[in-house]
Amino acid sequence: MGYEIKLDIFEGPLDLLLYLIKKNEIDIYNIPIAIITEQYLEYIDVMKSLNLDVAGEYLVMAATLIHIKSKMLLPVHDDTEDEEDPREALARQLLEYQAFKEAALNLDTRDILGRDVFKREYDHEDEVDNERILDEMSVFELVEAFRTIIASIKSDEFIEIDIERMSLSDKINEIMERLTIEKVVTFSELLGPLNDKIQIIYTFLALLELVKLRLIEAYQSEPFGTIRIFLAVKQ
Amino acid sequence: MDNLKAIIEGIVFLSETPISVKKLREIIVDAEEQEILKVLHQLKQEYDERQSGLYVAEVAGGYQLRTRDTLGPWIKKFRGIKPVTLSQAAMETLAVVAYRQPIMKAEIEKIRGVDVSGTLKGLLEKNLVRVVGRKDVPGRPIIYGTTKKFLEVFNLRDLSELPTLRELKELGD
Numbered sequence: 001m002g003y004e005i006k007l008d009i010f011e012g013p014l015d016l017l018l019y020l021i022k023k024n025e026i027d028i029y030n031i032p033i034a035i036i037t038e039q040y041l042e043y044i045d046v047m048k049s050l051n052l053d054v055a056g057e058y059l060v061m062a063a064t065l066i067h068i069k070s071k072m073l074l075p076v077h078d079d080t081e082d083e084e085d086p087r088e089a090l091a092r093q094l095l096e097y098q099a100f101k102e103a104a105l106n107l108d109t110r111d112i113l114g115r116d117v118f119k120r121e122y123d124h125e126d127e128v129d130n131e132r133i134l135d136e137m138s139v140f141e142l143v144e145a146f147r148t149i150i151a152s153i154k155s156d157e158f159i160e161i162d163i164e165r166m167s168l169s170d171k172i173n174e175i176m177e178r179l180t181i182e183k184v185v186t187f188s189e190l191l192g193p194l195n196d197k198i199q200i201i202y203t204f205l206a207l208l209e210l211v212k213l214r215l216i217e218a219y220q221s222e223p224f225g226t227i228r229i230f231l232a233v234k235q
Numbered sequence: 236m237d238n239l240k241a242i243i244e245g246i247v248f249l250s251e252t253p254i255s256v257k258k259l260r261e262i263i264v265d266a267e268e269q270e271i272l273k274v275l276h277q278l279k280q281e282y283d284e285r286q287s288g289l290y291v292a293e294v295a296g297g298y299q300l301r302t303r304d305t306l307g308p309w310i311k312k313f314r315g316i317k318p319v320t321l322s323q324a325a326m327e328t329l330a331v332v333a334y335r336q337p338i339m340k341a342e343i344e345k346i347r348g349v350d351v352s353g354t355l356k357g358l359l360e361k362n363l364v365r366v367v368g369r370k371d372v373p374g375r376p377i378i379y380g381t382t383k384k385f386l387e388v389f390n391l392r393d394l395s396e397l398p399t400l401r402e403l404k405e406l407g408d
Contacts, residue, residue, distance in 0.1 A: 011324055012349035057349050096346055099400045103330040104323070106403055113388045115318040116304040117292070122251050177366055177377075181359060 013061035014097040016043060021094070028094055031087050033072055037065040064090070142211065142218055145187060145227055146204050171206035179216065179231045187218070187227035239266055240274050247278070253297030253387055295386035296393065321361075328354045329363060329385070333397060336380035337367045343379075355379070363388065 010016045020039050021028055041062060047054050071086040111117045178185055190207070191200050207229070210216040219228050236242075242263060247254060259271050266274075275298055279291040292301045302310055311318060321329065328351050331343045343351050358364040367380040386393065398406075 011327060012347060014348035055349070061348070093348070097348065099404060100327055100330050100334070100346060102403045103334060103397075103400060104326040106398060107330055107333070107389055108326055111304050111390045112318075113301070113390065115320065116307050117301045117390070118306075118310045118314075119299055119301050120248075120251075121314070181362070181365055 012055075013058050014094060015101075016040065016058070017061070018094060018098060018101075028091050031091065033065065033069045033087060037062075037069050040065055141220070142204075142208065142227070149188075149191065150200070168202060168206055168209065171202045172209060175203070175206055175210065175229075176215065176231075179229065183230070185229050187229065190229065236263075236265055239263065239270065240278065243271060243274050244278055247275075247291065247298050248300050250297075250299065252383075253292070253295045253299040255297040258297070292390065293392050294390055295383045299387070322354070324349075324351075324354045325357055329358055329381070332358070332364050332379050333381050333385065333394065334400060337370075337378040338380075339370060339376045339378055341376065 010019065017036070017040065020026075020036055020043075021031065024035065024039075026032065026036070044054055044058055044062060047058070068086045068090065113119060175185075175190065178190075187207075191203050207216070207218070211218060214232050217230050217232050219230065220226070243259060246259060246262065256268050256271050256275070260266065260268050263271065275291065279293075282290050288302055288306050289300050290303055292299045327347055328343060331346050332338055335342065335346075340351060340355060343355070355364065359366075361384075362382055363385045364379050365382045366377050368378055369375040370378050381394070385391075391397065
């Protein structure tokens with residue numbers, strides 16, 4: 001088969017279809033479905049013969065193409081005249097994908113920081129060193145830290161809000177999500193503004209649970225110092 | 236304040252992330268926001284006029300001193316690092332998130348026609364995309380949006396600076 005395949009270049013079935021459409025100089029609104037389906041399947045065959053793992057998405061698209069092809073073979077009855085061309089949904093999808101491909105190309109032409117333009121480099125080595133000398137905290141030390149925080153707040157600063165019951169698992173998920181993104185969060189950052197007692201307690205219970213499950217680790221560089229929370233397993 | 240320009244230049248030079256006028260105002264309490272803004276634009280002009288290797292970039296809601304793109308090859312050599320590049324898959328996913336945020340993973344996959352778990356994770360790790368919350372539908376799926384760092388990296392003042400998809404199409408035609 002005289003096809004030169006650059007497989008890495010295709011970002012998925014839509015990309016392959018766009019490529020075929022461009023190669024055959026086809027009008028996207030009027031795709032000769034039989035020809036395109038045939039070429040598409042040939043590409044997939046080549047991918048398979050090269051023992052490449054053909055992602056499921058490619059096969060789903062193949063099925064879609066064949067389905068459209070079979071629909072087009074059916075005679076059109078007068079009473080179904082309003083029915084949309086079976087190729088229309090595909091054309092819309094292709095056009096939308098094409099628009100985002102262009103948007104991605106456009107993003108790539110901007111002055112990208114770290115590639116085209118640069119800013120001062122900041123030496124974060126000191127911070128890394130600090131992390132190294134941090135001591136892992138025990139649950140008891142965490143409890144002590146919690147007690148200190150609660151004690152430091154005057155009771156009239158609490159706003160009692162009759163909120164809907166918070167769930168501990170929601171809180172746990174929230175903390176895990178935040179840690180996945182921010183990598184390190186301090187104890188006080190997690191607690192947030194210290195005026196919602198229930199919020200503080202739930203956050204703390206969630207933290208204890210996560211420490212117990214060994215999903216997170218809490219570190220402190222000195223007694224009563226800032227408590228930093230990390231994910232136990234670096235993702 | 237006669238040394239206002241010098242103070243602002245110093246802070247902008249040292250600031251790790253783009254610094255906003257508001258933040259500058261918090262530091263230099265004696266100056267009005269209008270004044271600070273005026274000085275920032277003067278600085279910008281001065282750097283341009285004397286064709287400095289640096290310029291004042293207006294990005295992500297703040298100001299930042301950067302090296303000009305013409306210096307790129309030398310800076311790369313100086314730093315001895317490969318520039319950070321994003322794969323085409325990552326760029327496409329990022330574009331979808333940027334234009335359609337807040338957006339669910341399933342919606343991104345529908346547009347791109349492929350699984351985006353890996354690329355999305357990479358973008359989250361690079362802090363270009365973040366979790367903005369959960370959609371109030373059954374299953375409460377996570378919804379994603381772009382970060383401030385996205386604006387900083389892609390040299391955007393705010394999201395409205397992105398050309399619309401329609402504009403891009405007209406450019407392409």
